[in-house]
Amino acid sequence: MAQSAELSSSLSFTSSSYLPNGSINHNTCSCYGSDPGPNLEVISLSKLSSTLEQLLLDSDSNYSDADIIVEGVPVGVHRCILASRSKFFNELFKKNKGSSEKDGKLKYHTSDFLPYGKVGYEAFLIVLGYMYTGIPKPFPMDVSTCVDSACAHDACRPAINFAVELMYASSTFQIPELVSLFQRRLLNFVGKVLVEDVIPILIVAFHCDLSQLVTQCIDRVARSDLDPISIEKELPLELSEKIKLLRRGSQNDAEDKHDAEDNASLVDPLRQKRISRIHKALDSDDVELVKLLLTESDITLDEANALHYAAAYCDPKVVSEVLSLGLADVNLRNSRGYTVLHIAAMRKEPSLIVSLLTKGAFVSELTFDGQSAVSICRRLTRPKDYHAKTEQGKETNKDRICIDVLEREMRRNPMAGDATISFHTMADDLHMKLLYLENRVAFARLFFPTEAKLAMDIAHAETTTEFAGLSASKGSSGNFREVDLNETPIVQNKRLLSRMEALMKTVEMGRRYFPHCSDVLDKFMEDDLPDLFYLEKGTQEEQRIKTMRFMELKDDVQKAFNKDKAEFTRCGITSSSSSSSLKETVKYKARRL
Known part of the structure; x- marks a missing residue:
């Protein structure tokens, strides 16, 4: 409606009517002297407009030529x-x-x-x-x-x-x-x-x-921080050159002198040339040449962001071949905080997404502005395409397939949840998720500390908890609710996201190597956590009941842990609770993934 009003204002309709003093009003038309009346010219034009519109709408009277x-x-x-x-x-x-x-x-x-x-x-x-x-x-x-x-x-x-x-x-x-x-x-x-x-x-x-x-x-x-490769690949040469000139000029400004010096120190022409060769080899679908270039230089696939590049610009089979080399981190972030799965979601190519997920891509990873791969896909997909009925003999819309695949993966991993987070509510949602994750990891450390610490080490998660009473290590620090008055909301969100991702990886490691224990903890977090936050709170009878439930939980976890050990043993690898042999088991399995 706002558009209609805006455009209508550019169209002028004029007519005349007499005012009481005898002057002529060119804005209205009246057949009754000074009384305001309908503008006949506007009415006529409106009638003409609706009549002509019927030529488009009336299928029974099709006089088109x-x-x-x-x-x-x-x-x-x-x-x-x-x-x-x-x-x-x-x-x-x-x-x-x-x-x-x-x-x-x-x-x-x-x-x-x-x-x-x-x-x-x-x-x-x-x-x-x-x-x-x-x-x-x-x-x-x-x-x-x-x-x-x-x-x-x-x-x-x-x-x-x-x-x-x-x-x-x-x-x-x-x-x-x-x-x-x-x-x-x-x-x-x-x-x-x-x-x-x-x-x-x-x-x-x-x-x-x-x-x-x-x-x-x-x-x-x-x-912006949009990388030069994207600018060169997606824009006409004339535009990309103008952007390069503007960026060079801004780096030479006095107020940006420090940043320019930092950027200059990071730019190595020979290094950039080698990275460019890897990208050109990917453009040519020549993965064998990529392998040769890697052996002839000290550049790795991760340093060249090769998976990100292939996911954005190359044939899906090239991405699959690069993944099969086993030389790239499938969950690596680029300079803008996007994982390869985020890039694949932007491209909306189902085969890419499936390949990445089967190679261990984390579907719950969030961008710096709080978007997951599935929310990225949703924001790129029109209702027309998402709800389109699949006709017999025709392929299902790729947009719908991408969303379905990612949502199924989110449901398969209960920790992923619905990661559609708007920017305005992201901080609150992060605190709630962090609260859950901190408590879950704290209880895991309480019941099997060595194994939980190993999972945290693999996920690079530091030892911090929300509730000191639940921590397995006394005097732990690093509460995520601590406030830095000099910290901007964006920086705070990035810090919270980084912490949440580390904790999610910790839980995922636990699910992978201690599945039965993880199931017990899932049920506990869902059913019993509110009652067992503090064992010392409540009446003596309430404290006694809480303590009994807590001991039952320890027994359940121990039984589950024994099941996990038995599975390791059936694989031909002996293990024992809180022992170095279990560490080697986990590391061995991690190397095989």
Whole structure:
């Protein structure tokens, strides 16, 4: 509705009426002297608009003389209307290009006359409807929103993509008022979307020659931490060069001198050249060459972010081959905090996601802004695609498959939960999850301290607990609720996320090597934790009951632990509680994963 009002303000309707003093009012029209009345010109234009709209809506009275094919769907149009409303269509129809069918209609395919970009069926109907009626219609929700229930839908990728499609159509069809309208909308996106989502906006601005939008997008990308490889791969050379120049200039500024010196010390031309060669080998699908380059230099796959690069730009089979080398950390984060699974989720390629999960990718890993792989997929997926019915003989939509695979993995791991966290509520959610994790790890350390410590060592988790009374080591410090007054909310969130990820890995290690013990602890955390927070609280009778339940729990854990030991023994490896042999067992199994 806001769009309709905004665009309507650019259309002027004038008429005349006499005011009481005899002057003429050009804004209203009345047949009754000084009494205000309806504006006949506005009413007439509104009537004309609704009448012309029926030409598009009434399938029973189809008087169209041409079809425009959009995404394989024919849309009947009236060439006289389009030619009068658009210089582009006027020239197109003059040339009379199009294939004639048996019914005498000319056929035009949007893929033949769109010089760049993509215009979907729904975007084409929005622009076509404006050419017929002069009134912009609201955006269809099933193509301009995502399926993430926590999203406000004001800056998610489907909203951006739909506005980009509308801009391509408006610019190509030479409708200046729509170009102006959608440019303002895209300008509004630039300041609040993720920097990777600025890329399609910058590209459409470049192709449609929108200088103001181009300038703002370039400035946003240049000031961001988007890596140079992504900029070179995804933007035209002219734009990437401008961004490089801006970044060099900012590094030379006096106020950024210290940062520039730090960055310069990290840039090694020879090192960058070797990394570039590995990426080019991946582009060529030549994993054997990648192996050769690794042996000839001191660069590792992780240092080259080879898995991230392959997941973003290469064929899925290349990613599978790189994974099979066993030389890369599948859960490695890049400079922007994304794991390889996050990159695969952005690409929405099911085979990539499955390959990574089978190789041990952690589905519960969060980005610095609190997004998991499944929430990333949700924010990239339109309701139209997610809810589309699969026709017999046709493939299921990849967007839906990606979300289903990731959600099943989340359900398989109870610790993962629903990781859709909005930025505004992330800190509170983190504290709740950390509270659960801290308590769970604390009880694990209480019942089998050596094994729990081993799991924490593997996960690189430091020994901290929320409740000192539950800690296995007296006087432990590092409570995550401690407050640093100089710490910004973003830094705090990053610290909390890092802590939570370490604890999640600790629990996952426990599940992998001590599955029966983990099951007992899961049930305890769900059923008994509130009553056993403090054994010394309550009446004497309540304390006695708590103590009895606590001893029962210890027996349950010991029985479960014996089952875990028995499984190790059946594998041909002897183990004993809290012993070095159990450590070797875990390390041995870890090496095999």
